Amino acid sequence: MEKRILDLLNKAGIEEYRITFFTERTAELFFVKKQLDTRRIKDVAKYLVTVFRIEEKGGEKLKGAIDVMVLSSMSDDEIVKAFKDAYFAAQFALNPYYDAPKPVTAAPAFKTGRLAELAPEKAAGLMAEALFAADNAEGAFINSAEVFISKKTMRIVTSTGTDVSWTDAKASGEYVVQAKEPEDVEMYRQFAYTELETEELTRQVKEQLTFIHDRARAERILKSGNYDLILTGENTAEVLSFYLSRSSAYMIYPGYSRWAVGDDVQGEAAGEKMELTLRAKAPYSGEGIPMIDRKLLDKGELKLAHGGARFCGYLGLEPTGDYDSFSCDNAGSMSFEEMKKRPCLWAVTFSDFQMDAFSGHFGGEIRLAYLIDGEKAIPVTGGSVNGSLLEAQKDIVFSTDRFKSEHYSGPYAMMLRGVAVAGTDAE
């Protein structure tokens, strides 16, 4: 199919293009409690061709790009017509010119490890086994779960000389834990690993079963006010993703973010100054740009604006590829246990916790929090957090305890001072 597409691009007279070849094989298991609801397998192969058109108008060099999804069942004539139609349409989507990424050719990068080597069907069974291994807590259990094992191959070929390929494997899914007494409650949790992390999954499920036990006896006693708020795990990652979004060329070029390299983006801060690093999850970006770890913030100073060829090109920057993974390198100033020794609100889970990169606001409805007076930790539920990171970033404390997930590694906990919380007292 690869050679056929190249031949047909030539036949259609397309001079600049990028072809992405993608295959995926999966095994999927769906459970209701410990019963098998459905099992699924998948085999797909996709061929995405980006057709570029370069023109000069009024002395300005312009470039347009249109994607074409090619199906193996299409005839040669249909594919050639699709390429020609895309080239025609690209004249209406012309933007300022930008260079294609520098050409890269390399031997295929094969993912190694047990997850990559096992058949997906077998790996799915092992992850399911790990999931249910912790399902023996008193008064709490797994209500339902989904397990996905995905093995992918990617190849990117461009008219400018790039030809790179790699393989990937991922174990992901979600589960719901439930406790029935004294209140019938549940909590939802996702997981995603690039290795066969069976022990970590079992540990995580065990932790969730502890949380749901507390959630079942949580009281609706949270009063409205401003709290020193502790966020942990994925919620820490969600708040810090603000810096990843705001430093992207995609936001800087149109002026949605005014950040520039060298700016102290955190401003005057009594707490920790941010140390962030962009982390490469795949060897190449979707444009074939080699992905490496890159320092993003050094003591709150922006070291890099990141993004693909187009928007980095417009800003006169070397394209880095698009990142969705980062680490917070702050070592932290106190342990999580010490952090909880002063009055605060530890918000463990929300119904949906969100960080708005445009407004700087973060928030969500609290499913489980611990109201801590310095000694006791009382489980509470209800109410909502509505904070502004633009304010809160002036005084952040990180824990020395660490946390790692698919898109984030760094401190497990962060404390933000004086965050507005709407309590349940208004009900």
Added chain:
Amino acid sequence: MFENLTELRPALKKLVAALDEKFKFASVLAVSERFRSWRASRSGISIGSAGVRGFGFVIRVFDETGCAEYSINEFSEEMIPKIVSEMETRLAEEKAALPDGVTPLETKIPEDTPAVIRKEASYKIDPIEMGDEAILVLLNRIREKGMETEGILDMMVNVSCSAERKIFLSRNRDLDETHMWTNAAIVALAMRGEEVKDYFRPYSILGGAELLEEMEKDVPSVTKAVLELLDSEPMIPGEYDCICTPDVTGMIVHEAFGHGVEMDMFVKDRALAKQFIGEYVASPLVTMHDGSAMNESATWSFDDEGTPTGDTIIIDHGILRTGMCDALSGMRLGVAPTGNGRRESPERKAYTRMTNTYFEAGESTVEEMIASIDYGFLLDNPSSGMEDPKNWGIQCMVNIAREIKDGKLTGRIFSPIVLTGYVPDLLKSVSMMSGKIELSGCGFCGKGYKEWVKVSDGGPYMKARIRLG
């Protein structure tokens, strides 16, 4: 459109016949989507062509372990023996790898009552025929008009159109439908300091580019709203008398209540609603529907499991009558499916999902509703929401709360707003509904944090007591 599926239909029937010899039941869903999007913003102009549903096939079989599926996106008659072999081998391997103690969830074999459906998409103007140039000229004109307003950082204008054909075949069912929805949006941005505020005006239709005719006139109100947001104040937490615009009513219908009556949640004992069938869960002013009675983006004649759709009355004058149901959950619960088995794409599992979900209209006017409030808010411009079927907790976010004092809008704006509370408390507090309903089909709905499907929701202006933070 979609002649490719017409050519494949005879071979798909042979595939079903071949699988019927090996398994207790077999069906195939074939999907082909033609998608195109157009966008103009400060970032530039773009034309996109990658939709959500794509092209592919879901083969469903039942064996002694229950329901199993195989998703593929390449198919020909020559591939039939290989497909049958792959399903036999890999599904057996998957079963063999299951941990000890896992048992099949008992599921009856589908009855597969005979059904034949043929339906063509209805639209006035196919955006593809209107052409990329004409659409982008219009979008640029709208954008430039917005950018003339002082203080506007950006005006993003976008349009997307999905045309799709689905064929469902089993031994006794032969269903075939094409469908087209078009969505559009104007998003205005304004900035003060480091904070960027946005205001979003959505448009949707079960149809084509005829939708675009109404957009341009709205530019002044969109730019006015985003500039007002720059002077917005943080909400003082509390419970208030509120009037929800139809968009906000729709978000409450969908997020706060709709997800809780998806009956796959009943199978898992994850929905509190299961205990409240036949009971008052809302004010007598509340009657809630889901299904294909309204022409909006999620109107189909059959779902992704081959079940014909209809009009499901979920709440009838305050009393919870039933939930909505996919085929597998229906067989497990012993109830008839309601045509709500939907998939993000042929690559994904079907779950119980909403379609067009809305509250019926009442008899009040919006003016009467505002005049009835001593102190409260008009809630506008929903931004996000999250379901809580187990505990009926509400989490919905809206962009704007407009202050009402002594029966009049004061001009003060509060933002952003989090709506919380207990769903039946909110629905039982509904005291007025306006006389006209509006549905918006611009959004996609996730199940938890994934499985995005096209839905619409809405209703009338609705007065209720709501906790805001």
